[in-house]
Amino acid sequence: MPHNELLVFGALMLTAGLLARFGRRVGLPTVPFFMAAGVLLGPGTPGPVLIEDPESLHLLAVLGLVLLLFQLGVEFPVKQVLSSGRRLFTAAACYIGLNIGAGLAFGFLLGWGTGEALVVGGALGISSSAIAIKILIELRRLTNAETPVILGIIVIEDLFLAFYLALIQPVLSDASSPTDLVVQIITGFGFLALLFVLARFGARLIGAVINSREDELLTILMVGLVALVAGLSEELGVSEAIGALMIGLVVSRTSVRERVERLVLPLRDAFAAAFFVYFGLGINVADLPAVAVPALLAVVMTVVTNLTAGVIAGRLHGFNQRATANIGLTVLGRGEFSLILVTLALGAGLDPRLGPFVALYVLVLAVLSPLMASGSRYLARVLPDSLLVSNWRYVREETIGTSCSHLDQVVVTEPDGRECAECARVGATWVHLRLCTACGTVACCDDSVNKHAGAHFRESGHPIVQSIEPGEDWRYCYVDAMLVREPAGGGREPERG
């Protein structure tokens, strides 16, 4: 076994990279291969052992974990989550509820303990954004009707991850007595509250601290800030993961956001790979057979819950079989978040079986998920109409027609006034009022004499109007010529009221 640290690290990274490149050739995700390189070359596996004590990689690995979450925080599309429609929220809530719920149930059935069950719930329940996005790109599905829904679910899931990390924090802390635990929870939440306040009011200050016109300095200040905040969180009993995520959110509100997004990527890639390798190094192959059955059962359960959630999302959005199958089978991959959760759990001294269990689970799903996603048409053929028929309508151009693609332009939902300004100006009357959801203009409907809402669309191109008549909450998209949400009682022809 070589003793030169540089030599060891180089050999590990190169092996991981080459293995992952081989995997990419056949369309497999990278994360499990980095992990596999660690398993193969680590002390727990017969054959070449590159590194006897994985702890010498610890700092690099932690940096990887911290940068992964920091980058998530920086890129977090807060605006898009807040403006995503109620339907998408419902779909995502079903997805998360089913997966986390089943994961928790599975965790408790394993009987490893309550803390372990919570970790298993998160590890089985939260999908890998990176894997899903790569699948969408590789299978040429970026322009499919269901793709925005899939991406929306993933984004909302990322938000949920932050909450889940905070929620299971008490489990991951290493408090020795109940008083200790209470003190930790209080300081922890106090620190989180401080970071929230910082995100809300102090973004300018943080921006001023790390801002530099030179990329070199910005990179260094950024890494320093992230590591410092993450380390401080750890000291205060909040996990370094949450600290990194929160400081990412703070930075995302500063003027340097875009440059940080660009600069952090290569750093994150290198250190995150080190983190995955490090995780693999800690896995002993001899422990795998003992957890094989639960891991495989967990895989089966994940496939079932994802398909169920996919059908619900498809039904909510009025998708056909094909799109529904794609939703269920694309969000299947598990990766970075599962490994992060388990690493935090192992660091807190929870049941060591979590490591091999999740490692095996992630590996099996990594191979399975791209295969299943690319074969989704076989599933589409056997999905019965009755599952999806609730508000399914045949639309000829299914890739662009079944779902309105302008929902992202809904900005205004509350009208300022209750009169059609144009009509009021010329002293005319109207039948019903419509609100332009892009700019807030209130105008009269197409049953009125002057049809100002329609005229407003032709002038401005603002696609979606909303009825502001009492008791009505539907929206209509002029461009797609469809109701965006069914009115109460549903199933009517689009009404150009």
Added chain:
Amino acid sequence: MGHKVRIQELPGIGKRYDAEAGAPGQRVSVVVRGNGIRDLYVFTSDSPDPDAVLELTEEQALRIGAILSGTFFTS
């Protein structure tokens, strides 16, 4: 937003632009990813599957764009 071009956010990836191109069912969709890569999807029939997909680097995309817009020519 232009009259014949639709824009859609793809969170985590970038933005998608759809443009009609001639006969019904013919359209071009361009996805501009956050890292500058452009995915060019070409549809020539009503089928939901694209007939061709090109993954262009930013440089390639700019060159092709210049040709299409008529600003790039040599004698």
